[in-house]
Amino acid sequence: MTTAAATPMLSAPPQIEGANFLNLVIVDDERAIREICRDVARSLGFNTFVADSAEHTYRLLDSQAIDVVLLDLKLPGAGGLEALHRIKQRRPDAEVIVVTGYATIQSAVQAMKNGAYDYVTKPFSMDELKLLLERVAAHLKLKSENRMLREKIKSKQGFGGIVGRATEMEKLYRIIAKAAQSTHPVLILGESGTGKELVARSIHFSGPFREKPFIPVDCGSLVPTLIESELFGYVKGAFTGAVQAKDGLLAIAEGGTVFLDEVGELPIDLQAKLLRAIQEKEIRPVGSTKRISINVRILAATNRDLEQGVAQGAFRRDLYFRLNVLTLRIPSLRERREDIPLLVGHFLERMARSSGRERTLSDEALKALLAYDWPGNVRELENCLERACALTSGPMIQLVDLPSSIHGRNGNGKILGESQSKILPMAELEKQAILNTITQLNGDKLMAARLLGIGKTTLYRKLKEYSYAQLD
Numbered sequence: 001m002t003t004a005a006a007t008p009m010l011s012a013p014p015q016i017e018g019a020n021f022l023n024l025v026i027v028d029d030e031r032a033i034r035e036i037c038r039d040v041a042r043s044l045g046f047n048t049f050v051a052d053s054a055e056h057t058y059r060l061l062d063s064q065a066i067d068v069v070l071l072d073l074k075l076p077g078a079g080g081l082e083a084l085h086r087i088k089q090r091r092p093d094a095e096v097i098v099v100t101g102y103a104t105i106q107s108a109v110q111a112m113k114n115g116a117y118d119y120v121t122k123p124f125s126m127d128e129l130k131l132l133l134e135r136v137a138a139h140l141k142l143k144s145e146n147r148m149l150r151e152k153i154k155s156k157q158g159f160g161g162i163v164g165r166a167t168e169m170e171k172l173y174r175i176i177a178k179a180a181q182s183t184h185p186v187l188i189l190g191e192s193g194t195g196k197e198l199v200a201r202s203i204h205f206s207g208p209f210r211e212k213p214f215i216p217v218d219c220g221s222l223v224p225t226l227i228e229s230e231l232f233g234y235v236k237g238a239f240t241g242a243v244q245a246k247d248g249l250l251a252i253a254e255g256g257t258v259f260l261d262e263v264g265e266l267p268i269d270l271q272a273k274l275l276r277a278i279q280e281k282e283i284r285p286v287g288s289t290k291r292i293s294i295n296v297r298i299l300a301a302t303n304r305d306l307e308q309g310v311a312q313g314a315f316r317r318d319l320y321f322r323l324n325v326l327t328l329r330i331p332s333l334r335e336r337r338e339d340i341p342l343l344v345g346h347f348l349e350r351m352a353r354s355s356g357r358e359r360t361l362s363d364e365a366l367k368a369l370l371a372y373d374w375p376g377n378v379r380e381l382e383n384c385l386e387r388a389c390a391l392t393s394g395p396m397i398q399l400v401d402l403p404s405s406i407h408g409r410n411g412n413g414k415i416l417g418e419s420q421s422k423i424l425p426m427a428e429l430e431k432q433a434i435l436n437t438i439t440q441l442n443g444d445k446l447m448a449a450r451l452l453g454i455g456k457t458t459l460y461r462k463l464k465e466y467s468y469a470q471l472d
Helices: 031-043 054-063 080-090 102-113 126-156 167-180 196-205 224-232 268-280 306-311 317-323 333-355 363-371 377-391 426-440 445-452 456-465
Strands: 023-027 047-051 068-072 095-101 118-122 186-189 214-218 257-261 297-302 326-329
Touching (some): 031 126, 047 054, 054 080, 095 126, 102 118, 167 196, 186 196, 214 224, 306 317, 363 377, 426 445, 445 456
Parallel strands (some): 186 297, 186 326, 257 297
16 A cells, blocks of 8 residues: 655654553555554554564464554455455454555445444545544444443342442453453452452453363462472373373363462472463473473462562562563452442342342441451451351341451450450460350351351361360
């Protein structure tokens, strides 16, 4: 394609809102045209790629989350409408702007019938191209907002999505929507209980590979040897008990996503193997001499400061940079207190569906929830409400039904700290929490273990330490 003489560009033209996160590929076999169009697109804030053939374009679409394609319909060796068809097959949500001459304008009309966003005829001016790119950026921004609105409506209706309307959550939604269309690794940061796995699931199931497997791995709960065999698999006879070969999760999740929760807990030697798997896209099962190719996306999460871990030598710098291609930080619940009433309603509605008993929250109880700092975040709030529903006998949850750490009173109704100033060891505080919970539940140890967030084996072991045999 050819263009009219380019008019001088401003040295730093303003970027348009919404284009900063959009990826554009310019497809033309003439280098000069590609460079001119790239300069215009970059001045508007687009992340730009260039391709000189249809095949080059297809490779970019397979490796990058392309949002816009500027496609010359007269590429050598490729039919323009066929190229459009294959582009839309690979990236259905990408918008394609076709470039054509006056003599072939009928092809552009047919291209729009086949899914092209718009067309521009050559020769065209840089101002004309700029206006067209501004329009497609605004169009994509509106599509993204509408998609997020639909997801928020689903969340409010209790379909298990992320719940929240705070400003920080709105920012998170936008980044999740963008990350979902990419194949790059994502590092999800946040305190315990903020919902890192829920965010990881949202990224996977909102993307183009939602039909593929999503496999979570808790790196903090498995011993190192077990993590290795789980991730990479093993061959028969690799170790005692390996009576038959087993595929690793990185192979089982072919085409899908593996979510590494608490990735900061991985031992250094396993970090090196994970790094190689991500870089080389291949794994070697335990006990095998053969390597297996894999095609899987890695999402990782941690509540640790990995930069500090790198400085202390506890986490590999090269793995950190490999995982940290895209970063999401989930705000703590105390940073979005305005979402607490919405979360309370969501959890109480879900509990009512499972128990058949509807409950509401008193104004006094809600004020206490809003004033509390929630070190355990959303998970702690959910456990708090589940405990309150188990303890209350009426349809309304009162302040006294909440844990004493929230309403600030002990079992006798006295404000904590009024009659005691003694600082207790953590072990004693743990003991009091366990025994008080069992007492309030009239000796129901299974419910106590559930509400305390510990296993029943752990609970029985603790009770034995406390010489509480009379509760058995």
